[in-house]
Amino acid sequence: MKIKIKLNNMKYRYDVYHMISMFYKFSDIDFVEDNWDISIEICEDRINISQKDEIETFQFSNEELEKQEIKKAIFKYLHKKTGKEMPWGTLIGIRPSKIALELINEGKDEEYIINYFSEHSLVKRNKAELCINVAKVEKSLVNTDKNTISVYIGMPFCPTRCLYCSFTSNPIDGCKNIVEPYLKSLYYEIKKTAEYIREKGLKIQCVYFGGGTPTSINDNQFEKIMEHIYNSFICENNIEEFTVECGRPDSITLSKLSTMKKYNVHRISINPQTMNDDTLKLIGRHHTVKDVIEKFKMAREFGFKHVNMDIIVGLPGEELNHVKKTCEEILKLYPDSVTVHGMSVKRASKLHESIINNIKFSIPEQRELNLMYEETVKLAKDLNFKPYYMYRQKNMVGNMENVGYCKTSKEGKYNIQIIEEVQTIIACGADAATKVVFLDENRIERHANVKDVREYIKRTDEMVNKKIKLLNTRY
Numbered sequence: 001m002k003i004k005i006k007l008n009n010m011k012y013r014y015d016v017y018h019m020i021s022m023f024y025k026f027s028d029i030d031f032v033e034d035n036w037d038i039s040i041e042i043c044e045d046r047i048n049i050s051q052k053d054e055i056e057t058f059q060f061s062n063e064e065l066e067k068q069e070i071k072k073a074i075f076k077y078l079h080k081k082t083g084k085e086m087p088w089g090t091l092i093g094i095r096p097s098k099i100a101l102e103l104i105n106e107g108k109d110e111e112y113i114i115n116y117f118s119e120h121s122l123v124k125r126n127k128a129e130l131c132i133n134v135a136k137v138e139k140s141l142v143n144t145d146k147n148t149i150s151v152y153i154g155m156p157f158c159p160t161r162c163l164y165c166s167f168t169s170n171p172i173d174g175c176k177n178i179v180e181p182y183l184k185s186l187y188y189e190i191k192k193t194a195e196y197i198r199e200k201g202l203k204i205q206c207v208y209f210g211g212g213t214p215t216s217i218n219d220n221q222f223e224k225i226m227e228h229i230y231n232s233f234i235c236e237n238n239i240e241e242f243t244v245e246c247g248r249p250d251s252i253t254l255s256k257l258s259t260m261k262k263y264n265v266h267r268i269s270i271n272p273q274t275m276n277d278d279t280l281k282l283i284g285r286h287h288t289v290k291d292v293i294e295k296f297k298m299a300r301e302f303g304f305k306h307v308n309m310d311i312i313v314g315l316p317g318e319e320l321n322h323v324k325k326t327c328e329e330i331l332k333l334y335p336d337s338v339t340v341h342g343m344s345v346k347r348a349s350k351l352h353e354s355i356i357n358n359i360k361f362s363i364p365e366q367r368e369l370n371l372m373y374e375e376t377v378k379l380a381k382d383l384n385f386k387p388y389y390m391y392r393q394k395n396m397v398g399n400m401e402n403v404g405y406c407k408t409s410k411e412g413k414y415n416i417q418i419i420e421e422v423q424t425i426i427a428c429g430a431d432a433a434t435k436v437v438f439l440d441e442n443r444i445e446r447h448a449n450v451k452d453v454r455e456y457i458k459r460t461d462e463m464v465n466k467k468i469k470l471l472n473t474r475y
Helices: 010-023 063-084 098-106 109-123 125-139 176-200 218-236 254-262 278-284 289-301 320-332 350-356 366-382 413-420 455-457 458-473
Strands: 002-007 027-033 038-042 046-051 054-059 150-157 203-211 241-247 267-270 307-313 337-342 386-391 403-407 424-428 433-436 443-448
Touching: 002 010, 010 038, 027 289, 046 063, 046 337, 054 063, 054 267, 063 109, 063 320, 098 109, 098 125, 098 254, 098 386, 109 125, 125 386, 150 176, 150 386, 150 413, 176 424, 176 455, 203 218, 203 413, 218 433, 241 413, 254 289, 254 458, 267 289, 267 443, 289 307, 289 320, 307 320, 307 366, 320 366, 337 366, 386 413, 424 458, 433 458, 443 458
Parallel strands: 002 027, 002 038, 150 203, 150 424, 203 241, 241 267, 267 307, 307 337
Antiparallel strands: 038 046, 046 054, 337 403, 386 403, 424 433, 433 443
16 A cells, blocks of 8 residues: 655654554555645644645644644544554654653652653553553662673574564574584683673673574584573572573473573573464464473473463454463463563564565454453453563554563563663674663663674674673773
């Protein structure tokens, strides 16, 4: 679908584009002079919006918030025209809970914060309350010590590549000849990173082994990389949280679970994404719902006391009844935390490529998405979980968010630190991004390792040196 917009002041192109794309997902939006579908005329004290022979005028109520007033006017107009309920209003920022946390720290009460979200960005009350609830948890957990850091290790391989995935995740069957060279390079980067942390006297709070799928490599390879991580970051440090993102049930073995217990992993994630076999097949995951249940119970038998499960709302082909079934099955398993992701159509994914090439996938409409999210909120309540972190992404299907829910005291601390960006994260591996936080300057500097695995193997020394050079500007 192509939508042609006539805009009299291109200074506001970015804001207009995002409001239009919010209501008309996957549309090709062009700014034109003639033959327009929507005309937007921005004046000093008002905005005129026209479609065909109809025109609607919105008066600006506050000149200091001109850009926000423009976004609100377009939002109200499109809401009226389409009938779509967008619970986050005009807000497109990815960390809305940070706004709530700042207002809490200023001493504002809950009603003030709810009204602020509503008046400033037309955010629905339930979403403002979610921000407040998350901010209350984060208030006591966000990092305040410049010398406390966390470590991320990335494994860029997966059993298969999912339809929606945009991460560095190379199908393992086609990469077996580069797994060992990659691991050797990763060992080296881990060693140099550990030496730097010891030299500078930094305190490690969390270690997160993600990807990709860390458990996609074979049992022996997994044992060796876990030994390196443990000896480098865990054994001599009193860390608070060691997470391994097992992810795909088809990559989890008895040996790998045993290895994770041996090296004191606190938290693992087994991610079904959906508990519907038809969807799993469609999105390219080679496991079944039965496999998810089997591996979850196996992890419990090994004594893992914190098992997280990820699910995705808005997957291709799914309807409300699919999400209800997923929630029913997750409730039966009773994990320790659940992360609910909204479907995000990333440019580097096969799904985005398919949509661009007009290969049709059934994506839920906004009203159904809202009902799907309500089911996940109900699941959290049934599990007696509370929200502890959240973030939003660009290109999400619907005006939605990603939320982590957990039992009391089962918060994923790494998740909070990485999303709130208040702690330096030192990262190792292909496409792993180190974030150096300058707390006293409210500033962040980043260094990302090269994405391509073969390039990473060739240039490991260069990646290490660049990372240390950046870290030396802070420590």
